[in-house]
Amino acid sequence: MLTKSYLATSVPDFLTQSTEDILGRLAIRVGSEHSGNETQQIRAWRIQIGLLKNALANADSDEWGILLELPLLRLGRRIDTIILIGDMIACVELKIGSNTFSAVDVNQADDYALCLRDFHTASHGKRVVPVLCSDQAPTISLPGSIDFIDDVSQCIRTNGEGLSDVLGTIKSLATGDQIDWQAYDAATYSPTPDIVTAARSLYSGHSVKEIGRADASAEALERTANRLKAIANAARRDQKKVVCFVTGEPGSGKTLLGLDLVFSGTAGRVAEEPAALLSGNRPLVFVLQAAIAEDARQREGIKATEAQRRAQQALQTLLGYLKDHAAADADPPENVIVFDEAQRAWDADTGLKLLGRAKSEPELFMEIMGRLEGHSSSSVLAEF
Numbered sequence: 001m002l003t004k005s006y007l008a009t010s011v012p013d014f015l016t017q018s019t020e021d022i023l024g025r026l027a028i029r030v031g032s033e034h035s036g037n038e039t040q041q042i043r044a045w046r047i048q049i050g051l052l053k054n055a056l057a058n059a060d061s062d063e064w065g066i067l068l069e070l071p072l073l074r075l076g077r078r079i080d081t082i083i084l085i086g087d088m089i090a091c092v093e094l095k096i097g098s099n100t101f102s103a104v105d106v107n108q109a110d111d112y113a114l115c116l117r118d119f120h121t122a123s124h125g126k127r128v129v130p131v132l133c134s135d136q137a138p139t140i141s142l143p144g145s146i147d148f149i150d151d152v153s154q155c156i157r158t159n160g161e162g163l164s165d166v167l168g169t170i171k172s173l174a175t176g177d178q179i180d181w182q183a184y185d186a187a188t189y190s191p192t193p194d195i196v197t198a199a200r201s202l203y204s205g206h207s208v209k210e211i212g213r214a215d216a217s218a219e220a221l222e223r224t225a226n227r228l229k230a231i232a233n234a235a236r237r238d239q240k241k242v243v244c245f246v247t248g249e250p251g252s253g254k255t256l257l258g259l260d261l262v263f264s265g266t267a268g269r270v271a272e273e274p275a276a277l278l279s280g281n282r283p284l285v286f287v288l289q290a291a292i293a294e295d296a297r298q299r300e301g302i303k304a305t306e307a308q309r310r311a312q313q314a315l316q317t318l319l320g321y322l323k324d325h326a327a328a329d330a331d332p333p334e335n336v337i338v339f340d341e342a343q344r345a346w347d348a349d350t351g352l353k354l355l356g357r358a359k360s361e362p363e364l365f366m367e368i369m370g371r372l373e374g375h376s377s378s379s380v381l382a383e384f
Contacts, residue, residue: 003067003185003186004070004071004185004186005067005068005069005070005071005082005185006025006026006029006030006068006069006071006078007022007025007026007066007067007068007069008065008066008067008068008181008182008184008185009065009066009181010063010064010065010066010181011056011059011061011062011064011065011066011083012061012062014052014053014056014066015053015056015057019046019049019050019053022045022049022068023042023045023046023049026042026045026068026069027042029069030069044096044097047096047097047135048080048081048094048096051094051096051133051135051160051163052066052081052163054160054163054164055160055163055164055167056083056164056167057164058164059164059167059168059171060171061085061167063086063178064083064084064085064086064178064181065083065084065178065179065180065181065182065184066081066082066083066084066181067079067081067082067084067181067184067185068080068081070082070185072112072115072119072189077112079091079093079112079115079116080092080093080094081093081094082116082184083167084178084179084181084184085167085170085171085174086171086174086175086176086177086178086179087126087127087174087175087176087177087178087179088126088127088128088129088170088171088173088174089116089123089126089127089128089129089179090129090131090166090167090170091109091112091113091116091128091129091130091131092109092131092133092163093105093108093109093112093130093131093132093133094133094135095132095133095134095135096135097135097136098134098135098136098137099134099136099137099138100134100137101132101134101137101140101157105132105134106132106155106157107282108132109130109131109132109155110130110152110155110282111282111283111286112130113128113129113130113152113153113155114152114281114282114283115283116128117150117151117152118281118283118284119189119283120187120188120189121187121188121189122179122183122184122187123184123187125151126151126179127148127151127152127153127173128151128152128153129146129152129153129156129170129173130152130153130154130155130156131155131156131157131158131163131166132155132156132157132158133158133159133160133163133166134157134158134159135159135160136159136160137157137158137159138159139159139161139162140157140158140159140162142156142158142162142165142166142169143156146169146170146173147350147353149344149346149350150344156169199259199263199288199291199292199315221253221256221257224246224257225257225260225261228244228246228257228260228261229261231244232261232336236335241369241370241372243366246258254340255279255340255341258277258338258340259277259338261275261336261338262275262276262277262314262315262336262338263314274333274334274335274336275314275334275335275336275337275338276313276314276315276316276321276334276336276337276338277314277315277316277338277340278316278317278318278321278337278338278339278340279315279316279317279318279340279341280317280318280319280340280341280344281340281341282317285315285316285317288311288315289308289311289312289315290311292307292310292311292314292315293307293308293310293311294307296310296311318339318361319354322355322361322364322365322368323355325368326355326357326364328371331371331372332368332369332371332372335372337365337369339362339365342361342362345360345361345362346360346361347360348360348363351363351364
């Protein structure tokens with residue numbers, strides 16, 4: 001049976017298949033779809049398969065499913081391993097031969113988990129646990145508790161020997177029906193191409209009206225966009241600080257409005273007003289940055305590095321922004337900030353864990369933007 005993943009099967013079937021048979025299936029797929037150092041890849045897979053078999057051998061895993069090399073085609077990436085444990089999704093990034101847990105590898109595991117949550121239809125509403133397994137790393141204790149923010153937990157770090165315990169801990173969190181591995185593998189992966197197209201159009205100077213939908217909501221979007229620009233212009237003129245709250249159902253166009261404010265010809269970056277859209281959705285930020293940079297490079301004939309720099313100034317990750325401006329003297333360069341997906345804002349306890357400050361995300365933003373005494377404007381757009 002042809003699967004989207006290079007290998008998708010039940011855990012009992014995975015355990016009974018020989019390592020050579022599994023390697024053969026993986027090698028056929030990678031050989032037909034990619035060119036590169038296949039010998040090195042197969043050597044790593046051999047170690048990975050043995051590690052996974054050892055970790056699963058003593059688990060109560062008769063109903064679990066396992067997927068190896070799930071492709072995220074639009075992003076040109078593959079997730080090493082997904083293990084479906086009851087209604088839990090273990091997103092495992094394996095670093096064969098590594099003896100450290102680097103920040104880059106942790107971020108990669110986190111990004112894959114967020115990609116699943118946001119873009120993979122069978123992952124919607126499920127809890128995802130990113131796991132970084134550096135097989136040669138020193139033993140590290142499991143966290144005392146696994147906390148979830150919008151269905152994604154902190155990254156769990158482990159070496160090869162500890163992977164079995166990690167899977168057992170995840171199993172203890174499962175409360176619902178077993179996820180069907182065949183349905184999971186067959187599910188669609190759609191990283192919101194409409195918002196990517198919209199961002200490119202807005203950045204090149206089009207308006208919400210020009211790219212809006214041809215339904216009744218298009219007029220409401222245009223009215224709201226114009227109102228937000230008027231508020232930003234008034235804040236700049238009167239040197240006031242303003243907070244705007246925009247509400248709406250999922251898919252109603254809130255992020256589109258935020259992009260329009262940032263890229264607007266009268267209130268945002270096009271008018272040389274420092275502005276940025278901040279999102280906790282790291283994969284979406286990176287996709288939008290790449291799309292806008294490539295569009296600017298082709299349309300304006302500028303160097304790729306300059307195009308990327310502009311895109312990164314206009315679109316940033318929430319956590320990165322907060323870390324950059326955590327210090328009391330680290331005033332932000334932007335006068336207009338769009339806080340996208342603000343309904344997911346973390347509380348003071350999470351702020352203490354992530355930044356060492358017992359303040360909620362909204363409190364931190366208000367504090368940072370409040371430093372802009374004497375600047376032309378200071379507007380915060382928050383979505384709920």
